[in-house]
Amino acid sequence: MKYVDEFRDPELAKATLAEIKRITTRHWVMMEICGGQTHSIKRFGLDQLLPEEIELVHGPGCPVCVTPLEQIDKALAIASRPDVIFTSYGDMLRVPGSGRDLFSIRAQGGDVRVVYSPLDSLKIARDNPDKQIVFFAIGFETTAPANAMAIAQAKNIGLTNFSVLVSHVRVPPAMHAILGSSANRVQGFLAAGHVCAVMGYWEYPEVAEKYKVPIVVTGFEPVDLLQGILKTTQMLEAGDYSAENAYTRAVTFEGNKPAQEIIARVFKECDRKWRGIGTIPMSGWCLSDEYTEFDAESRFDVSAIAPDESPLCIAGQILQGLKKPPQCSAFGTLCTPENPLGATMVSSEGACAAYYRYDSIDLPQGD
Ligand code: SF4
Numbered sequence: 224m225k226y227v228d229e230f231r232d233p234e235l236a237k238a239t240l241a242e243i244k245r246i247t248t249r250h251w252v253m254m255e256i257c258g259g260q261t262h263s264i265k266r267f268g269l270d271q272l273l274p275e276e277i278e279l280v281h282g283p284g285c286p287v288c289v290t291p292l293e294q295i296d297k298a299l300a301i302a303s304r305p306d307v308i309f310t311s312y313g314d315m316l317r318v319p320g321s322g323r324d325l326f327s328i329r330a331q332g333g334d335v336r337v338v339y340s341p342l343d344s345l346k347i348a349r350d351n352p353d354k355q356i357v358f359f360a361i362g363f364e365t366t367a368p369a370n371a372m373a374i375a376q377a378k379n380i381g382l383t384n385f386s387v388l389v390s391h392v393r394v395p396p397a398m399h400a401i402l403g404s405s406a407n408r409v410q411g412f413l414a415a416g417h418v419c420a421v422m423g424y425w426e427y428p429e430v431a432e433k434y435k436v437p438i439v440v441t442g443f444e445p446v447d448l449l450q451g452i453l454k455t456t457q458m459l460e461a462g463d464y465s466a467e468n469a470y471t472r473a474v475t476f477e478g479n480k481p482a483q484e485i486i487a488r489v490f491k492e493c494d495r496k497w498r499g500i501g502t503i504p505m506s507g508w509c510l511s512d513e514y515t516e517f518d519a520e521s522r523f524d525v526s527a528i529a530p531d532e533s534p535l536c537i538a539g540q541i542l543q544g545l546k547k548p549p550q551c552s553a554f555g556t557l558c559t560p561e562n563p564l565g566a567t568m569v570s571s572e573g574a575c576a577a578y579y580r581y582d583s584i585d586l587p588q589g590d
Contacts, residue, residue: 230444239449243456244274251459252278252408253452254401254544256394257415258285258572259443265581267445269452277452280408280544281577283397283497284415286362287314287570288542291496292530294361294390295320301357301388301523302328302335308351310344311359313337318566321531341373341387348377348385357519360387364418367391367508368482371489374510374517386519389509392495394418395426396506401543402434409544411455413441413448416470423478427466435464442470489514498566499532499539536565541574548578555579 229235255261261281264270270279283289299320302309309325316325316337329335334354338344341358348356360370370387377385394415401409414427419440427438437458441451451469458467468474488511495507510518520526535553540546548554548567558564560576567573 227444230442230446232446235446236449239446239453240272243277243449243453246453246460247274247276247456248460250276250278251410251456252280252544253411253413253455254280254282254409255413255415255441255448256282256284256398257418257443258282258288258570258574258577259417260284260413260415260441260448261574262572262577263443263445263448265577267448268581269445269448273452277456279452280547281541281574282401282412282544283500283542284363284394284418285542285567285570285572285574286366286392287318288538288566288573289392289497289500290315290318290361290390290566291498292320292532293496293528294388295324296528296530297520297525298325298359298388299323299328300525300528301519302333303331304355304523307355307357307523308334308336308347309357309359310336310338310347312339312361314570314572315359315361317563317569319563319569341370342376345373345377345380345382345385348382352384354384355522356385357523358385358387359390361390363392363394363415364422364486365420367486367490368421368479371485374489374514375485377517378514386517386522387510388519389490390495391490391508392497393492393506393508394422395430396503397497398427398430398438400500400503400506402430402436404543406543406545409436411436411459412438413451413455414438414466416440416442416447416473419468419470419474419478421479421482423476424466424468424474425476425478431464431466437464438466440466440468440470440474442473497539497542499536499542501539533564538565538567538575541567548575549582551575
C-alpha cells in the first residue's frame with residue numbers, strides 16, 4: 224500500500240536504528256505526544272530496539288484518556304434521560320465514570336449510539352424531532368474541524384434538538400504545562416503528525432525556543448517514528464532547539480487553513496481540565512458566543528456533578544511522562560481492559576492498554 228509499506232520497510236528501519244545508535248552519546252528522554260504513536264512503538268517493539276540511552280515516555284495525546292471525569296459523569300447523566308439520544312465515538316462507551324460507563328447506561332435502557340462522524344448525529348436529529356440529540360465532542364485538534372462543521376451545519380439548517388457536550392483539548396498548552404513543571408523529564412518531543420496536519424507546526428518554534436527542547440513532527444509507521452527519533456536525537460546531540468518536520472508527506476508549516484478557520488469560528492479557547500493532570504489554562508476549546516445555543520451543559524444543567532476518581536490510578540503521572548504503566552500497583556491486576564479503573568486502560572490510544580496488550584509478560588512492579 225503506497226505511503227504505508229515503504230514506512231514499514233525492515234531494511235530502512237534497521238538503517239535508521241543503526242544511525243540512531245551511531246550518533247547517541249548520552250541518555251535522552253523523549254516524549255511521543257500521541258497515544259497512537261505509543262501503540263505503534265509498543266506494537267512494533269521499537270522501544271526494545273532503540274539504544275538503551277534513548278528513553279521514550281508517553282504523552283497526553285489520547286483524547287479519551289484526558290477527557291475529565293466530570294465530563295464523563297455529565298455524559299452519563301445526560302444519556303440517562305429518556306428524552307435524549309446520546310451519540311459518541313465508540314471509544315468513549317467503555318470509559319469509566321464515577322462507577323459506571325455509557326455501555327451500562329445503554330444496558331439499562333438508555334439510547335446511546337455510536338457514530339463515526341458528528342454529521343451522523345445531525346441525521347439522527349433530523350430523523351427524531353421529538354428527541355434531544357447530544358453529541359460528545361471530545362478530542363484534540365484532529366477531531367475539532369469535523370465537530371465544528373457539524374455544529375455550524377446544525378445552525379445553518381436551524382436544528383433545535385441537537386447539542387454538543389464539548390471537551391476539546393489542544394496540544395501546545397499541554398506541552399507548556401509538561402515542560403514548565405519542576406518534575407519535568409522531557410528533553411525532546413515527537414509531535415503528533417495528524418494534529419499538525421490540521422494545525423501545522425507554526426505554534427511550536429516558540430515552545431522549543433522557550434524551554435530549549437527540540438520538537439519534531441512525526442508520523443505513525445515504524446520508519447516514521449524512527450526518523451522522528453533520529454531527528455530529535457540529532458538535534459539534542461547538536462543542541463539545536465527548534466521545530467522540524469519529519470512527516471512532510473502530510474504536514475506543512477501552516478497546516479490546513481480552512482480547518483483552522485472553522486475551528487476559530489465555532490470554538491473559542493478556554494481553560495480545560497485534563498483527567499489526572501488538572502486544569503491547564505487556555506488548553507481547550509469551548510463553544511464561541513455565536514454557538515452557545517448548542518451547549519448541552521447549559522441545556523441539561525449538569526453543572527453540579529462532583530466526580531469520584533479511583534485513588535489507585537496514576538494515569539495523570541503516566542500522561543506527563545513521570546511514570547510508566549507497570550509502575551501502577553493496579554496494572555494488570557485490579558485494572559485490566561475488561562475491568563478498567565482508568566481511561567488509559569480502555570482507550571485504543573491509551574498507554575496502559577498498549578503495555579497490557581504488547582508487554583503482557585511484564586509483571587507489575589508497583590510504586
Ligand atoms: S493501570 Fe489502570 S489504574 Fe493504573 S494508571 Fe493505568 S488506567 Fe490507571
